[in-house]
Every structure is written in structure tokens, then in C-alpha cells.
Amino acid sequence: MSDLLAEARALMAQGRAADALSRLKRLPADAPAVAHHFHSQALKAVGRMEDAVAPARRAADLSPTGVAYRHNLAALLGDLDRNAEAEDAARQALAIGGDAPETWLVLGRALQGLNRFDQADAAYRAAVQRRPGYADALKELSQLIWMRTGEVKQATAELDAAIAAQPGDPAIRIVKARLLDYAGRPEAAYAALTQGPLNPAGELTAAQLALHIAPARALAHARRIEATAPTAHPVRLVLAEAHLALGQPDQALTYLEALSAATPLDQYVIALSATAWRMTGDPRYPALYDYDAFVRPSLIDTPDGWPDLPSYLADLKRTLVALHGLKTHPVGQSLRGGSQTTAALKRSDDPVIQAFFQAIDGPIRRYMDAVGQGTDILRSRNTGAYAIAGSWSVRLRPNGFHADHVHPQGWLSSACYIDLPDAVEGSGNEGWIQFGHPAIPTPQPLPAEHVVKPQPGTLVLFPSYMWHGTIPFGGDQHRLTIAFDVIPQ
Structure with a gap:
């Protein structure tokens, strides 16, 4: 021994x-x-x-x-x-x-x-x-x-x-x-x-x-x-970010190509590369950010034990609101002006929350079937089997939003709408999810290219490497969502 x-x-x-x-x-x-x-x-x-x-x-x-x-x-x-x-x-x-x-x-x-x-x-x-x-x-x-x-x-x-x-x-x-x-x-x-x-x-x-x-x-x-750690992952990342912010995508790509070779599944590296490709007009960008093919909203299924989806959403709202005991957003996350639950929802033993994971199983499988398999970074990982990696709820207050971000360790990411303010029905896309606007500032602004209107019970699935955020909303009502990442098995 x-x-x-x-x-x-x-x-x-x-x-x-x-x-x-x-x-x-x-x-x-x-x-x-x-x-x-x-x-x-x-x-x-x-x-x-x-x-x-x-x-x-x-x-x-x-x-x-x-x-x-x-x-x-x-x-x-x-x-x-x-x-x-x-x-x-x-x-x-x-x-x-x-x-x-x-x-x-x-x-x-x-x-x-x-x-x-x-x-x-x-x-x-x-x-x-x-x-x-x-x-x-x-x-x-x-x-x-x-x-x-x-x-x-x-x-x-x-x-x-x-x-x-x-x-x-x-x-x-x-x-x-x-x-x-x-x-x-x-x-x-x-x-x-x-x-x-x-x-x-x-x-x-x-x-x-x-x-x-x-x-x-x-x-x-x-x-x-x-000078002291030229190949360190975080050092190369921040060098790439700085070059993008200075309007130097070719210099940024020098670091990003090395990072991609070392960590090909890092979704943040993919997102920064996509930003550089967009800045240079590289045809790889529209293929990677194919919103019609890869951003897919659909209603979640009604889980067992509820007569219809509105009844389930009402119970889910009450359960989630009770978990939002904090006043404002955490450090290191995308939300601004709201609260985020402190523990993984997948770990909850509450039957209402557990039912959510039954309700999203069908939409996730339908998404995988719809995008199919291929050689690109998204489809090549589609095994037809999945696991949930991280799950949380966000409750935004009026004027709150999600800063544009990606999910570095995911494959698919999500936004599921449980309860929405009336402001989402207005003409300014308030409270909608937007895609394509990078978190890195660039000399020539790169605006969002795609938006999706939230609806109660709608689950939006998309690649984890896609920049996404939320347009701020007014009024006096909150916006309640669940988000999670999906990884292939």
C-alpha cells in the first residue's frame, strides 16, 4: 500500500x-x-x-x-x-x-x-x-x-x-x-x-x-x-481584447489563433475571434453567427402534474420569487440592476423547480435535431445527448439589463421567460434579448444584429459563443427568467 x-x-x-x-x-x-x-x-x-x-x-x-x-x-x-x-x-x-x-x-x-x-x-x-x-x-x-x-x-x-x-x-x-x-x-x-x-x-x-x-x-x-508569461491563457486573452478595443483585429487574431489551438472549445475565445472576423469582413463570421439557423425560440412543454403551461408558470413564478432574497446583482455576472439565485436550480429538491427540467427536455432535444450535425464548432459537438451545466434564475428590476456576454464553458446557452413586464410589448424592444453586440468596445461600433421578443414560457436556445445581452426596460414591473447551459454528453 x-x-x-x-x-x-x-x-x-x-x-x-x-x-x-x-x-x-x-x-x-x-x-x-x-x-x-x-x-x-x-x-x-x-x-x-x-x-x-x-x-x-x-x-x-x-x-x-x-x-x-x-x-x-x-x-x-x-x-x-x-x-x-x-x-x-x-x-x-x-x-x-x-x-x-x-x-x-x-x-x-x-x-x-x-x-x-x-x-x-x-x-x-x-x-x-x-x-x-x-x-x-x-x-x-x-x-x-x-x-x-x-x-x-x-x-x-x-x-x-x-x-x-x-x-x-x-x-x-x-x-x-x-x-x-x-x-x-x-x-x-x-x-x-x-x-x-x-x-x-x-x-x-x-x-x-x-x-x-x-x-x-x-x-x-x-x-x-x-514579458514574464507570454503564453499564459489570461495574458493572451487580455492582449487580444486590447487590440480589438484599439481597432487592430489582425494583431488580436495572432493571440486568438494560439488560444484556439490550445483550447478549441473555449467559447469566449470563439466569440473574440468572431468579433475580429466581423471587423475584417471575414466570411467565417456570418457562418458562425447564423442567427436564423442557431437562435431558436420555442415554448417549453407543460410538465406532468399541471393542466396547462400558464398554470405551471404561475407556480414557478411564486417559487422563484421566494428565492430572490438579495437586493442587487452579484459581482462577476452579466446582470445589472436585479438579483440572481445563489445555488444551482438543478440541485433543488422543490418539485416545481424539478419540473422545469422535464419541461425543457423536449425543446433541447428538438433544437439538437433541428441544427443537426456537421463540421462547424457547434454541430460537430452534437451527440444527441446532453447534460445541464449550471442553472440559475434572474429577476431584473425596472431599468435593469444583462450586459453583453458569452458563456465560456457552455455549448448551448439559454433564456427562459417566466414573467415579463408590460414594457416588452412597446415599440422600443425593451426587455428583449439581443445578439451580436460584443462586450469589447471597438472604435467602430458593432451594433446588435438580431433580437428576439420574449414571451412567457418561451425558451430561447443559442450557441454559448454568441454575444447576447438584454435591452433595458422601463416601467415598474420585474422581469423573471431562468437560464442554464447545455453541454454534450
Whole structure:
């Protein structure tokens, strides 16, 4: 057994997780806890997160006083949005003597996913108390305060205190800058970030923030980190973005072609390439952004247990509204002026929400049948089988919208309309979904090319690489949707 573990450790250290996994498959049930731990780590490293739970749980069961094993189990369950289980495992780790700030952070995330926001706030504060300046915990705490209050000053108070105590640490300034940017204050975000020295992560963030303020400055920041990490994925991305913002698509394509070769399924790389092709008049663009073929709205099916679709939508609306306990939008997501649910809907045990996934099965399969198979980046992945990857609800308030974006890890993306404001019936396309307008600013504006009018019960499916956003709407009513990504199996 010791030889097997030593071999697995060596393979993991070399980045050969698949080889380590092949060795660890031979583990007997009575193997020591550390062996099951390594088995779980190898499964995680090859992307088999759900399969990693059983050996992680076995490691914890075999070591009644093993704080680290329970922490690792809690963290894994949290990553899978199994928040109730994550809370239980984290509390077990604390109960047997664990007090690490990382465990309090895992607990806080689980509690937030369960909509227990006061307790999540307390857990994040406990993490920061145990490690002042803990950037990950300060990030979660400040963003939770922002989502609950919508008040920038209140949300950044803890960050400001940490920055004053550690002015040379860019990690906390990065957190503050991101929050300010998503609060609609990009210039203040850039100023907050650059008030002190920057490490490579800080330079990268400064480049991303400067794209919409001063693209030449964004390129300068990107050039500084290119000198030390010329092939790093995020560095090449921001260099491509900066060149597009400066109206230099050919230079951008130099980086994008290298990125596409390394990560051909990255939907954001595809979207940036499409923008460059549009700017240069490349015929690959209209083939990729074939709205008639690839953007398809259809009604969801009426799930079992309801007499008709309007009855189901009414129940679904009531269920979803109860989950929207936050005041404003999260940091790092596309919505502005609204709330987003905190846990994956696919994980919900509520029968009304579970029925939604029955209701969309038919439309997804009909979409796959309609687009068919082919050699392009969309059709070549059409196996006829699918899985849901991520699922959430958004409730936009009046004047809210989705900024233009794509879904980097998806294949198909979606918008399903549950309840809509009267404004969508007006003449200005208010509240409609639009396609084709890139998130990257360009010297010659690239306007949206296609719009779809939302209707209650309508599911719009489209490639995850397509730029899409929402036109702001007026009035005094909310706009309630569910979105999810689809990946082929």
C-alpha cells in the first residue's frame, strides 16, 4: 500500500492525474484514509467532481479526528453546490477542533447558497478574524454586503480597513476594484486598484478595467505581464481584447489563433475571434453567427402534474420569487440592476423547480435535431445527448439589463421567460434579448444584429459563443427568467 501511495503521489506531482487514477482504482475498501483522499484528489484533477465525493467521504469516515479530511469534503461538496451537505461537513470539521479560516470560508459559502445570509456573513467575518487581510473571505463578505444592500460604501468598508492595514498587498485592492466596476464605477475601480504596487494579477486586472476607459493603457498593462508569461491563457486573452478595443483585429487574431489551438472549445475565445472576423469582413463570421439557423425560440412543454403551461408558470413564478432574497446583482455576472439565485436550480429538491427540467427536455432535444450535425464548432459537438451545466434564475428590476456576454464553458446557452413586464410589448424592444453586440468596445461600433421578443414560457436556445445581452426596460414591473447551459454528453 505504501508503494502504491508513493507512486500516486509522484504521478500527481508530475501533473499525471489520469495515470495516478489508474493506479488508485485498485484501492481496497479498507485502505487507509490518506489513500482514499488521494483517490478523491485524482478524480477531481480529471474533472470527475461527483465521483470524487465517495472517496472523500470515505477518507473522513475512516478518520474520526481528521479535520483536514472533513474540510476537503466540505469544500468539494460546496464546489458541487451541495450546500446542505457542505455545511454539515464544515461544521463537523469545526466540532472536532478545526478552526482554520478556510473552513469558515467554506461554511460561509454553503450558508450563502442556502440563502441564510446572516449566518454566511458571520462565517465570513470569522474567517477574516482568524486571518486579517484574507482576500478570499473579504471578497465573499464584501460581495454579500453589496448584494444585500446595494450600497458601495457599506460593501467596501471592510476592504478599506484591510487595504489601510496592508497597502502593499494588491489582492485586496483587486477585490475592491472588481466590486466598484460591477457597481458601475469603472474609473473609481481603476483608481482604487492602481493606488499601490501591482503584481501580475494586479496588472491583468488593471488591463481588463482599462479596456473601457483607455484601451492603450490596457495594452500597456498587458504588455508588462506578457514579458514574464507570454503564453499564459489570461495574458493572451487580455492582449487580444486590447487590440480589438484599439481597432487592430489582425494583431488580436495572432493571440486568438494560439488560444484556439490550445483550447478549441473555449467559447469566449470563439466569440473574440468572431468579433475580429466581423471587423475584417471575414466570411467565417456570418457562418458562425447564423442567427436564423442557431437562435431558436420555442415554448417549453407543460410538465406532468399541471393542466396547462400558464398554470405551471404561475407556480414557478411564486417559487422563484421566494428565492430572490438579495437586493442587487452579484459581482462577476452579466446582470445589472436585479438579483440572481445563489445555488444551482438543478440541485433543488422543490418539485416545481424539478419540473422545469422535464419541461425543457423536449425543446433541447428538438433544437439538437433541428441544427443537426456537421463540421462547424457547434454541430460537430452534437451527440444527441446532453447534460445541464449550471442553472440559475434572474429577476431584473425596472431599468435593469444583462450586459453583453458569452458563456465560456457552455455549448448551448439559454433564456427562459417566466414573467415579463408590460414594457416588452412597446415599440422600443425593451426587455428583449439581443445578439451580436460584443462586450469589447471597438472604435467602430458593432451594433446588435438580431433580437428576439420574449414571451412567457418561451425558451430561447443559442450557441454559448454568441454575444447576447438584454435591452433595458422601463416601467415598474420585474422581469423573471431562468437560464442554464447545455453541454454534450
